[in-house]
Each structure stands twice: as C-alpha cells, then as structure tokens.
Amino acid sequence: MDIETYSLILSALLFAIGTVGVMLRRNVIIMFMCIELMLNAVNLTLVVFSRSLGIEAQVFVFFVIAVAAAEAAVGLAIIISIFRHYELVDVDRFNLLKW
C-alpha cells in the first residue's frame, strides 16, 4: 500500500477518535476541540485526494480552515456567555434553553 492509502486510514482513525471524544467528555471546551480534530482529519482526506483528483481540493482545505476559524470564534463566545450565566462548562448541566 502507498502513502495515500495510509493517510486515508490515519484520517479515518483521527475522525473516529474525535467522535469518541465528543461522546466521552463532559467538558464543553474539550468537545469543541474534538470537533476541530475532526475538521482537520477531513482536511487530510482532501489533501490526499488533491493528489489524484486535481489541486482544487486544496482550495477547499482553505475554506474549511476559514470556516473552522469562524466557528471557533463564535463557539467560544457562546461558551463564555454560558459560563457567565452558570459558572461551569459541564454540558450535562446546561439543561435550560433560556437566559
């Protein structure tokens, strides 16, 4: 097998670790970081396919990184806002959808 196939396996493994992390942790910041890991695992898949299907895939990696930056900014702002209200970051205790 070549490096492309191994990279795809690595990408699948990192994505699976990310999903397990989201399901396993209660700390909302760690769950958020697991989502970032999943995004980057998909970036790896796109880079692998840019070698065979055309370099445009690397442009999409760019867009994924930009969307991830926007998502991190807004998500962390929401976490700060929730923390001001509840003084904790445990998702099991966020059970009211109002301020």
Next chain:
Amino acid sequence: MIVDFFFVLFAVMAIGGAAGMVLARNPVASVMYLVMAFFALSGVFVLLDAHFIAAVNLIVYAGAILVLFLFVIMLLNLGRTEKTDLRGPLYRMLAIVSGGAFFGLLLVMLRGGHVTSMAGGMGQETMDAMLRARGAVGVVADPMFRSYLVPFEITALLLLVAVVGAIVLARQKAP
C-alpha cells in the same frame, strides 16, 4: 524509505496527540496534545506535497485557533487538573463501540474500492512538475482566485459575520 519513516513518526504523533487530548484531565494539557497532533498533521501534509497547506495549518490552526482555546481556558480559569469528566462506563462502552464501528465503516469503504478507484489520476510526476512550474503557493492560488473567487469573497463575509457575532455574544451585558 525516508518518507515512510517520517510518515510513521507523524502518524504515531498525531494519534498519540489525539488520544491524549481526549484522555487528559487538565484542559491546558488537552490543548497542548492537540497542538502536537496538528503539528504532526502538518508534517503529513508536507509528505503529501501540500507545502502551503501545511504552513497555513500551522499558522492558523496551531497558531491562532488553539491559542484562542487557550485564552478562553485561562479566561474562565479552568486550567486546573480536576477529577475526570469522562462519562460513566455505559457511555464509555457505547462511545468506543460506535466510534469503532464508524472507523470500521470508513475502512470498509476504503477497501471496497469506492475511494481507492479514484487514485492514480494525476501521478507523482505531474504533481512534481506542477510544483516546480508554479511553486507551492501558485498551485493553490491559481484555482482560488480564478475558479473560486466568489466563494473566497463569501468566506471574507463569513469571517466578518463571525467577528461581529463573537463580540455581540461575549460582550458584558450593559448594567
């Protein structure tokens, strides 16, 4: 041969960093593990001839986004090692089974040829020639500013909306 060695090194670093992030008790340690995983992923990008993407990944992901996470952890004063916040044994089993099933599903897709049949379109020689002709930045910039100019501009708009939204959400309420 040397490529294989570095690939194994980076793959072990990435998987170790990802597992460490999920299992670390201290949130700051989690961020540091994730930084290690992203550095290793950038190494894999270099091995796959995506030099510019590797640099951007380091600067934007490891340099900016993860520092933002670190800022928030420090701001909310969560940098202490607490008792573990992993879920109970039933949840743990469920998470590992479903994560393993998901990984197995992706491997089955990979083995079934849905994915690998697409490989071998361009080849290493074409890739090297393109990189030599236009440079690592040029090969990405060319399609981005020719074919994908409108999505690029929409990305700029998205970032503006995100900045405004973040400020509005995180602002102290007026007394």
